[in-house]
Amino acid sequence: xxxxxxxxxxxxxxxxxxxxxxxxxxxxxxxxxxxxxxxxxxxxxxxxxxxxxxxxxxxxxxxxxxxxxxxxxxxxxxxxxxxxxxxxxxxxxxxxxxxxxxxxxxxxxxxxxxxxxxxxxxxxxxxxxxxxxxxxxxxxxxxxxxxxxxxxxxxxxxxxxxxxxxxxxxxxxxxx
Amino acid sequence: xxxxxxxxxxxxxxxxxxxxxxxxxxxxxxxxxxxxxxxxxxxxxxxxxxxxxxxxxxxxxxxxxxxxxxxxxxxxxxxxxxxxxxxxxxxxxxxxxxxxxxxxxxxxxxxxxxxxxxxxxxxxxxxxxxxxxxxxxxxxxxxxxxxxxxxxxxxxxxxxxxxxxxxxxxxxxxxxxxxxxxxxxxxxxxxxxxxxxxxxxxxxxxxxxxxxxxxxxxxxxxxxxxxxxxxxxxxxxxxxxxxxxxxxxxxxxxxxxxxxxxxxxxxxxxxxxxxxxxxxxxxxxxxxxxxxxxxxxxxxxxxxxxxxxxxxxxxxxxxxxxxxxxxxxxxxxxxxxxxxxxxxxxxxxxxxxxxxxxxxxxxxxxxxxxxxxxxxxxxxxxxxxxxxxxxxxxxxxxxxxxxxxxxxxxxxxxxxxxxxxxxxxxxxxxxxxxxxxxxxxxxxxxxxxxxxxxxxxxxxxxxxxxxxxxxxxxxxxxxxxxxxxxxxxxxxxxxxxxxxxxxxxxxxxxxxxxxxxxxxxxxxxxxxxxxxxxxxxxxxxxxxxxxxxxxxxxxxxxxxxxxxxxxxxxxxxxxxxxxxxxxxxxxxxxxxxxxxxxxxxxxxxxxxxxxxxxxxxxxxxxxxxxxxxxxxxxxxxxxxxxxxxxxxxxxxxxxxxxxxxxxxxxxxxxxxxxxxxxxxxxxxxxxxxxxxxxxxxxxxxxxxxxxxxxxxxxxxxxxxxxxxxxxxxxxxxxxxxxxxxxxxxxxxxxxxxxxxxxxxxx
Numbered sequence: 001x002x003x004x005x006x007x008x009x010x011x012x013x014x015x016x017x018x019x020x021x022x023x024x025x026x027x028x029x030x031x032x033x034x035x036x037x038x039x040x041x042x043x044x045x046x047x048x049x050x051x052x053x054x055x056x057x058x059x060x061x062x063x064x065x066x067x068x069x070x071x072x073x074x075x076x077x078x079x080x081x082x083x084x085x086x087x088x089x090x091x092x093x094x095x096x097x098x099x100x101x102x103x104x105x106x107x108x109x110x111x112x113x114x115x116x117x118x119x120x121x122x123x124x125x126x127x128x129x130x131x132x133x134x135x136x137x138x139x140x141x142x143x144x145x146x147x148x149x150x151x152x153x154x155x156x157x158x159x160x161x162x163x164x165x166x167x168x169x170x171x172x173x174x175x176x
Numbered sequence: 177x178x179x180x181x182x183x184x185x186x187x188x189x190x191x192x193x194x195x196x197x198x199x200x201x202x203x204x205x206x207x208x209x210x211x212x213x214x215x216x217x218x219x220x221x222x223x224x225x226x227x228x229x230x231x232x233x234x235x236x237x238x239x240x241x242x243x244x245x246x247x248x249x250x251x252x253x254x255x256x257x258x259x260x261x262x263x264x265x266x267x268x269x270x271x272x273x274x275x276x277x278x279x280x281x282x283x284x285x286x287x288x289x290x291x292x293x294x295x296x297x298x299x300x301x302x303x304x305x306x307x308x309x310x311x312x313x314x315x316x317x318x319x320x321x322x323x324x325x326x327x328x329x330x331x332x333x334x335x336x337x338x339x340x341x342x343x344x345x346x347x348x349x350x351x352x353x354x355x356x357x358x359x360x361x362x363x364x365x366x367x368x369x370x371x372x373x374x375x376x377x378x379x380x381x382x383x384x385x386x387x388x389x390x391x392x393x394x395x396x397x398x399x400x401x402x403x404x405x406x407x408x409x410x411x412x413x414x415x416x417x418x419x420x421x422x423x424x425x426x427x428x429x430x431x432x433x434x435x436x437x438x439x440x441x442x443x444x445x446x447x448x449x450x451x452x453x454x455x456x457x458x459x460x461x462x463x464x465x466x467x468x469x470x471x472x473x474x475x476x477x478x479x480x481x482x483x484x485x486x487x488x489x490x491x492x493x494x495x496x497x498x499x500x501x502x503x504x505x506x507x508x509x510x511x512x513x514x515x516x517x518x519x520x521x522x523x524x525x526x527x528x529x530x531x532x533x534x535x536x537x538x539x540x541x542x543x544x545x546x547x548x549x550x551x552x553x554x555x556x557x558x559x560x561x562x563x564x565x566x567x568x569x570x571x572x573x574x575x576x577x578x579x580x581x582x583x584x585x586x587x588x589x590x591x592x593x594x595x596x597x598x599x600x601x602x603x604x605x606x607x608x609x610x611x612x613x614x615x616x617x618x619x620x621x622x623x624x625x626x627x628x629x630x631x632x633x634x635x636x637x638x639x640x641x642x643x644x645x646x647x648x649x650x651x652x653x654x655x656x657x658x659x660x661x662x663x664x665x666x667x668x669x670x671x672x673x674x675x676x677x678x679x680x681x682x683x684x685x686x687x688x689x690x691x692x693x694x695x696x697x698x699x700x701x702x703x704x705x706x707x708x709x710x711x712x713x714x715x716x717x718x719x720x721x722x723x724x725x726x727x728x729x730x731x732x733x734x735x736x737x738x739x740x741x742x743x744x745x746x747x748x749x750x751x752x753x754x755x756x757x758x759x760x761x762x763x764x765x766x767x768x769x770x771x772x773x774x775x776x777x778x779x780x781x782x783x784x785x786x787x788x789x790x791x792x793x794x795x796x797x798x799x800x801x802x803x804x805x806x807x808x809x810x811x812x813x814x815x816x817x818x819x820x821x822x823x824x825x826x827x828x829x830x831x832x833x834x835x836x837x838x839x840x841x842x843x844x845x846x847x848x849x850x851x852x853x854x855x856x857x858x859x860x861x862x863x864x865x866x867x868x869x870x871x872x873x874x875x876x877x878x879x880x881x882x883x884x885x886x887x888x889x890x891x892x893x894x895x896x897x898x899x900x901x902x903x904x905x906x907x908x909x910x911x912x913x914x915x916x917x918x919x920x921x922x923x924x925x926x927x928x929x930x931x932x933x934x935x936x937x938x
Contacts, residue, residue: 034288036288044207045209048209050200050203050204050207051199051200051201052200053204053364053365053414054443055364055365055366055446056446056851056852056853057445057446058446058851058852058853060851060852060853061364061852063364090200091199091200092199092200092201094199094200095198095199099195099198099199103198103199106194106198107190107191107194107195107198108190110191110818110819110821110822112191112194112197112198113415113651113652113653113822113826114363114364114365114412114413114414114415114416114650114651115193115194115196115197115198115202115412115414115651116204116363116364116365116414116415116651117364118197118198118200119198119199119200122198122200137865140860141860141861142861144859144860145859145860145861146859147860148364148852148857148859149364149860150361150362150363150364150415150417150826150830150857151364151415151651151822151826152822152825152826152829153822153825153826153827153828153829153830153858153863154829154858154859154860154863155825155863155865155867156821156822156825157860158860158865
């Protein structure tokens, strides 16, 4: 799929653009972008995927967390040329027909307030839970240590993870 | 009662904005993109204090893709802003007074071009002497930063002329000077948004603020245009904590939008947010407190110096609040408090969750703990001896709403397991300790300050019950609270309700979403509208259905008829359709409750909190880990338990950051900490995993004021609880925040600490 791009581009910029192919949330795009663009710019400005947030832009807050080829990355630290031929999953992909159980747990336990860190938190947790459905508390703390939240103080987030674990355990038990 | 789901089953609600937040579909104002949009950037001063000799924008204007450059010459109205005293230049003309001062702004086709253009603007400065310390600013020889000098504001309260004399007579006297840091709000979403010009010369401002109408007023003044030509849309917001109440990017985006006739997006980078944004006032507080043989506090002498930075914003009110809260919830017969808020060339200080209360509560509660140690008395016992009674006057001698909150939170925290369970005091390299602190906190703006609010309830033609307030949602959970109060007080279903906030074209003026006032103002608004609304709806339902009004009541989905079995007789939708015009609307205007005594700034409604903390100190590194934190809060009935819990827990971790990590370090009035690599926020690994919140919901029968807001109270007493626990662990008193691990380590080496043998358990 080709995209017109949402960004207004000047002709001066277009001269130096590089071409990249990228698969985002199951859809492939061919884009001509400025070589100094970062993945976060492509997602937010060119593809209109604003669920990925920008906050510190130096890889310290995790608001722009996305999954690239199965690994959690800060989209502010990934350059445009590095995403050529890569598969990216953003928050917009987490809930397709129904919301993910971790999103449901966030709602039930009040794991969010302003919500600006929430997409990054959710994608980070989902990426952990995809690998390990029953992480220990220590693993959760390690995994989320790169995602800052200024509103909740994190206790609600930990309760949401606990709820997720309890519920997936009970589903598991039910199946048995 | 413990604030957990089991105790509040019917009110434990998923927040209405939650789904859009967890799925990333919610558009924040900084996410918006408009056709033909340009990007704005602001040039900030290269010097913390300098004369501006010339500004040359020619090269920037010539750059391809640049559409406009504005300087002070382009400000059509008043080139100043500020919530109370407009003393900050929108764009500097003659002098820059801090590194966040704006000199020029650029609109370009991309952010990158705008950034490059900023570098092409040539400014000739003549650097001036820099005042980077409020005490230097007070010297006779100091250069004057403003025409009126370097003192922004003085505040004081004196209940007796004899204070120092009575303190001298006291057997127990503690004298100490405390210092608190320049804490940053550190909202995850930096300031930003889009200003869109319209065909008729007006603008729509999509940008975060805590008070849309105040932004509109300030922008009208700056742009020289009527308020009616400006629409401010201000929700949703990615965090604020007081930091977005003052104007930030709005004037620049507006000037550029008007000059280019195109939408302008301006979204601060974090470093610019740090540089230009307001912070918590660093305060230096000297306290001398005396008690008699029985432990009764007799005299309390306080001197506060607040570094307000280059401009006023809410500096005077913050100082007033600090002075008022310097005696906390204690009865002290002889009090002498003096505060001074001083201009410097440092970053601008302003409104921040807790509003001056956090600083003085740290100092005051530390004094109480030091006195208790001197008297060899249990620190909670000392508090009990001196705590206010429900009917006592407020700290400035003003009448306040009677409430037992102070006593109740103190007695609740006494039973926290942090304080009662056996504690293993030493474990390899780790020392453990525990401590507690309490506070009382005023809500609303205070006596003599306009603090009005308004609410509107209407039946839309689609049959929705529309409730409108001029408040903003920045995460605090306002929408959920409105929904819960509406269903509670009007008996309707949440599906019946349409909530309108954060848009000056659509809402009544309700004042600022600040000072823990919104919850109370919402409750009062709905409470006032309830009866007229019921009347109007039932009159209409009665005339449409022919059923007598007295047999009707409003409920879920529509109007019901009372009977052995209640039955619905008309839905709100049907009722709305029955009107050809003039659908029912009820509006009300009211004021935040104030004390009848003319004490300027004095507060009337209060919340109360107590905090207990347990800490571990690593003897090898001096690092402190808060392992447990419990809270008791008295703030009237709990409206929205999940939101309440989030505010207390989240506020506590902000308080933990204030105590242990956070400081916007400035040297020679320039920031060293420009982002989250050097400004350290608490992470998920820094928090106590064990935390409990207990609430006291009681109000006296005569108390007609309803639930109080809890946006601030969770942050206020955290620091002194943690520092009391540090002292309990190692015998060292902390007087400067954030606690320095290095200094603690040095102190640990110098003062080998012997535990009080009686206290060692396990």
